[in-house]
Amino acid sequence: MKPDLMPNNQKPIAPKTNSQKKKKRSDRSVGYMLIAPSLILILIIAIWPVFQSFYYSMFDLRLNNPAKSEAHISYKVNLQTYLDNYPFLISTLEDEVDTASGNTKTELETIKANLEKVDAELQKDNEIKSKYDQVDEKLTVMEPISEELAVSDLDKEIALDLEKAVNDSTDSIRGLKDELKNSEDLIGLSSSLEDAVITPNFIGLKHYKENLTDSRMWKAIQNTTVFTLISVFAELVIGLAIALLINKAFFGRGLVRATILIPWAIPTAVSAFMWKYLYDGQNGIVAKAFADIGLFDQMTDMLTTSTGAMFAVIFADVWKTTPYMALLLLAGLQTIPSSLYEAAAIDGASKWKQFLKITLPLLKSSILVALLFRTLDAFRVFDLIYVLTGGGPANSTETISILAYKVMFAQTNFGEGSALSVIVFVCVAIISMIYIKFLGRDLLNDK
Amino acid sequence: MNKKAGPMFYVFLALFVFLVMFPFLWVLASSIKPVAELFGDRAFIPFTDNMTLENYESVFVNYPFLKYLWNSLVVSTITTVYAVLVASFAAYAIARLNFKGKTVILGLVLSVSMFPQIATISPIYIVLKNLGLTNSYLGLIIPYTTFTLPLSIWLLVTFFRKIPFDLEEAAKIDGASLMQTYWRVILPLALPGIFTTAILVFISAWNEFLFALTINTDDEFKTVPVGIAMFEGQFTIPWGEVTAATVIVTVPLVIMVLLFQRRIVSGLTSGAVKE
Incomplete structure (x- = not known):
């Protein structure tokens, strides 16, 4: 029983050895082509997520906390948050300096000087400087800012300096609270500025250590x-x-x-x-x-x-x-x-x-x-x-x-949850290996 | 072994069937009782004198149950068509063509079917969320097709291997290209196997819970299993509606199982048994 297939389309049969070689080669490329769609889907949507889960499990990742909603390995600065607060903090501080006197005045001046020093440090980096100016410009004309533009990598030292200066400023302002006119505003601006520094939330195997105990x-x-x-x-x-x-x-x-x-x-x-x-x-x-x-x-x-x-x-x-x-x-x-x-x-x-x-x-x-x-x-x-x-x-x-x-x-708590799901994965892998050892090659046998 | 069935055997069989079916029968009996008779003394009497369909009405009026059914149908149907199509290409290559790495690929595919889905959910959720695909049909179809692929490929490889090689050779000699051979010779012969695979893929997509629960949280896009699971009120559980909804979901499956039982069994047991 031969199916009647396109009788007009017959091709002359090539010499045998040649055609066999050709068949083998075409078999291979066609085979890979046919398998590709399934394999790509499985690689992207089943295998990659397992590795990604493992990656996530090494971070303190919390979806409800904006500063921890992504995995960060390095220090970063969010220029949008920074420029949304920094200029206003400085100008409000200036106002306070004008009206304050004695110790309060000097303390406020120190805070301001510290902040300006870190700001200058920040602008030394060419890449940050260019982003800094762009974000600043967009903020004045109230244009939307993409995350790519807003977030910039930061040297660890500058980041730590910035963090320290801002934390000190919040603390000092809190201490001077009673002497200031606009203490509420200042505290608000200063603590919002703290959010501009994104610290790495990489914590290594800490989740596993915690879970296993x-x-x-x-x-x-x-x-x-x-x-x-x-x-x-x-x-x-x-x-x-x-x-x-x-x-x-x-x-x-x-x-x-x-x-x-x-x-x-x-x-x-x-x-x-x-x-x-x-x-x-x-x-x-x-x-x-x-x-x-x-x-x-x-x-x-x-x-x-x-x-x-x-x-x-x-x-x-x-x-x-x-x-x-x-x-x-x-x-x-x-x-x-x-x-x-x-x-x-x-x-x-x-x-x-x-x-x-x-x-x-x-x-x-x-x-x-x-x-x-x-x-x-x-x-x-x-x-x-x-x-x-x-x-x-x-x-x-x-x-x-x-x-x-x-x-x-x-x-x-995605970080810890991912660690738990990796533990499930490891358990399942161990169970399968034990069974497959018992089953031998029977399961995967080709014929 | 004794192959003749005696009367004791039928008594046992009847008991077994009754035990397996009892939960459904009880739920069916409860679903047509008035709500008041689901509690108190009358709760344990299977029959009622006041048969009513109000629970069934309420399921459709007070809950977006029709929407759930529609969502499940759309997601499962597209998943089935897509998964079986993609899987049939891969299965054809594995079953019929000779190339390097075939066994490794099959092994990889099979090992994916052993993956605990919970280990993949957080990255998939985050990616779908960033792509804006949570609360959409596509958000479920993408993971469903992937996770039904191993089963589909495995079943189809088994079915494709049963088709005699001579037919393909004959088609080739007649000058048919590989695609023509596939569409005109292999596919028609593999149709029963493809149909079996499709039924199993459809059922597993229809029944999936974890992805549906996390990805589609909006009533607009909930599937039936999640929809029913969320019937639970804050203080009480509306048992009347729950039993009615259970019956509505079960009846089509019972019909499907009655119609296709041979195919389903052949699909479930293929691969598990060496012939």
Whole structure:
């Protein structure tokens, strides 16, 4: 069967050796071309962010604090902030000097002289000088100023001088408060000027050091581990049992398979909310059932005690993913030839022995693959816990992903949150390496 | 192994199906009760004499639920089309062409599927925010396509490998270019596999939560999972609406699963099982 393809477009076939070489070369360039779009997307949106997270984790990065909302390695000066305040500070100081007398007068003059000295130092740099003038001009005509123009790199020494002069000026003005006419204005201008100096927020591995000695982080790791071990183990055992039981011809197979798929298919966030309703301390039917059989003293214990909440979360996860586990294992079971069992039965092997000697060894790679996927998923768990318990009560179900999310988006502490997410990444990488070592090259095998 | 199913087996099967389906059945029963009967003594009685659809009405009237559904549909559909298209090129190259670094690239792609998304969220959030793409469809489509690519490429490579090589050779001898071979020979034969991949990508985009939660915080652009999760009021949870919304989200998925169960299972288990 040859598909009829563009019969008019036939090209003469070149001599064999030549064409093979050509094919190899064209294969390669076409191959790279075809892969490029996927690879570029993955490199930019999946791999680069991981490195960037690591980079961020070494900074004191806080999105709600303008001076720390970006990662700075070097000292910088924000000329817009500087010129918005400096000239007015100087002229207000001049006014005060004119009316003041005695000690106050000399002190004010010192402040002014110090500030002007640093200003002159600042303008010595040609690049800063040119930006300085441009910003100044734009400010007078009230034109918008781009961040690129406003922010300029600064020598560490000048930056420290500037910072010191401005801090001293704020302190002295505060001290002279009672002697001045416009003390409020002066303090305001001087402290706004402090914001002009951008100090580097690079802190190295401090976030890691803090996190690794933080009991909340270790509690989160412990919660994640408990959740992962218990839920994955329960899913494997129950999933394997179900797979073994339904690995036969029976009426209504399609229906059972569809039933199995439904918990897997609905959004985790939605199923988590559904379980929240079933676990509710007042009207939750599952909470009532568990309380009735004596699993809990009271219905409300389910979501308000730490063991109850952990049990609730694991139970919901087992409900949602055991069917998926069963499907993967069932597919593995179906590849085991039944002749093996027949032969074993003739040799007088018991059912249990057949399971140990035939089923388990032949199912090993299926089990490991299923375990790998499930362990990684469970370790990264977020949606289920975020919606069902929010990490509570008293952080008893707070997993490492939940903690990282809270630090990043509730406390807007991106630096520390990034450090936590890098810790999650490292844990996941270690888990995958252990599994892949067990799986060998099986997973990536080409053929 | 005993391959015949006895009556005990069906009893067990019925029990199993009931247990798996129980949460849905209970939620369905609750969603058609009047709100008053969701609390107090009547809360544990599955049936009601005052069947009502007011919860369903409220979901659409008091919440922008239709908007959520629409947002989810737009984001998931575009993600699916784009991810499957891009992935099919890469998968074709990996499955059919010989070039250096193929295995390394496949390994890299697969390892990305193991990445915890939380480790990528802060840079992605900051970049999207600086580009003004938070609270937009594109803000979700970009990360979604990327994170569904590994799965798509992996599945499509498996499907493409099953297509006999002879057909391609024949097309080449007939003078078809590589692109023609791809569009006219490989693609039509790979359609079932592509369809399976598309279903799985669609479901994973539809269900995604973390990116949707952080990137699209505006009601205008929220997706269904986040929308439902945010139903929670400040003091009470509107259980009537929650159960109704859950049913609305679940029913289309149940229909989809019933229609495509074979494909979904073949997609889920391909790669996990060596044939």
